[in-house]
Amino acid sequence: MTDPLIETIHLSKVYGSGETAVRALDDVNLTVAPGEFVAIMGPSGCGKSTLLNMLGALDQPTEGEVWVAGENLAKLKHVDDFRARTVGFVFQLHNLLPTLTALENVEAPMQGRVASARERRDRAMHLLALVGLALRAKHLPNQLSGGQRQRIAIARALANNPKLVLADEPTGALDSQSGAEILQLLGELNRSQGTTIAVVTHDRRVAQATQRILRMQDGRIVEDHHVRDPLEEDLRALAFSKLGETILDTEDAPLQAITPEEEAILRKLIVRLRK
Ligand SMILES: Nc1ncnc2c1ncn2[C@@H]1O[C@H](COP(=O)(O)OP(=O)(O)O)[C@@H](O)[C@H]1O
Numbered sequence: 715m716t717d718p719l720i721e722t723i724h725l726s727k728v729y730g731s732g733e734t735a736v737r738a739l740d741d742v743n744l745t746v747a748p749g750e751f752v753a754i755m756g757p758s759g760c761g762k763s764t765l766l767n768m769l770g771a772l773d774q775p776t777e778g779e780v781w782v783a784g785e786n787l788a789k790l791k792h793v794d795d796f797r798a799r800t801v802g803f804v805f806q807l808h809n810l811l812p813t814l815t816a817l818e819n820v821e822a823p824m825q826g827r828v829a830s831a832r833e834r835r836d837r838a839m840h841l842l843a844l845v846g847l848a849l850r851a852k853h854l855p856n857q858l859s860g861g862q863r864q865r866i867a868i869a870r871a872l873a874n875n876p877k878l879v880l881a882d883e884p885t886g887a888l889d890s891q892s893g894a895e896i897l898q899l900l901g902e903l904n905r906s907q908g909t910t911i912a913v914v915t916h917d918r919r920v921a922q923a924t925q926r927i928l929r930m931q932d933g934r935i936v937e938d939h940h941v942r943d944p945l946e947e948d949l950r951a952l953a954f955s956k957l958g959e960t961i962l963d964t965e966d967a968p969l970q971a972i973t974p975e976e977e978a979i980l981r982k983l984i985v986r987l988r989k
């Protein structure tokens with residue numbers, strides 16, 4: 715078996731102390747293999763951002779260990795170097811520098827890491843092409859749409875060819891069409907570059923574009939689900955939908971348009987899907 719890219723061991727994070735202490739992460743044991751594309755879901759405040767911050771060495775655990783790409787993050791000598799080299803971040807609000815062009819924003823993380831300006835430019839152009847924005851290289855962020863800005867942010871996250879991309883609600887500020895496109899782009903990058911990606915999202919359909927869905931609650935991972943056939947995922951969504959509930963819960967003909975026989979079939983199907 716290959717070594718995991720991410721491993722958390724009894725990871726806990728407590729903010730504050732005494733009566734106001736908040737256990738944002740509570741004994742999280744998570745393993746992610748290289749090349750996986752993982753969605754993290756769960757209600758607001760359940761610890762999703764805290765987990766991403768731990769994985770990206772932006773914050774430190776209260777207890778437990780975090781290993782990324784073979785390194786124990788508590789033992790890092792050069793945290794900035796680790797972040798620049800190994801992790802790319804994409805946030806809900808793109809955080810692009812407003813006075814720099816798209817191209818310059820993508821070049822910025824390469825400063826001090828790629829010596830030649832020419833090489834930085836070539837790589838940034840390559841990444842802009844990869845996210846479908848080669849023709850917007852000279853534009854400033856405010857001359858681009860929300861979806862385009864988020865594409866630039868993804869190109870920037872890839873600047874130093876990270877092993878891991880951490881995206882915290884990257885589609886949260888976008889309309890559903892642009893959101894779906896951003897997730898599709900992340901999926902393509904995952905497949906074509908082999909980049910491991912962990913993305914926080916609230917959108918179930920978005921999550922189903924990934925390979926694995928983690929559901930968090932009160933600082934814990936309460937469900938770890940491998941995404942299967944898209945049809946099966948759609949059927950599962952149906953089973954847990956309001957319609958699914960209605961068909962299960964209502965004794966006789968809840969819906970005008972279906973026959974009792976059809977309803978019986980649907981009920982059997984839904985019971986099975988919900989297992
Ligand atoms: N810097 C902080 N100081 C104190 N409490 C925090 C801090 N960051 C997060 N929390 C708390 O930790 C919990 C988890 O937060 P967070 O990881 O941001 O949740 P999510 O991203 O799932 O919405 C919440 O109760 C939040 O209020």
Ligand SMILES: [Mg+2]
Binds near residue numbers: 762
């Ligand atoms: Mg959050």
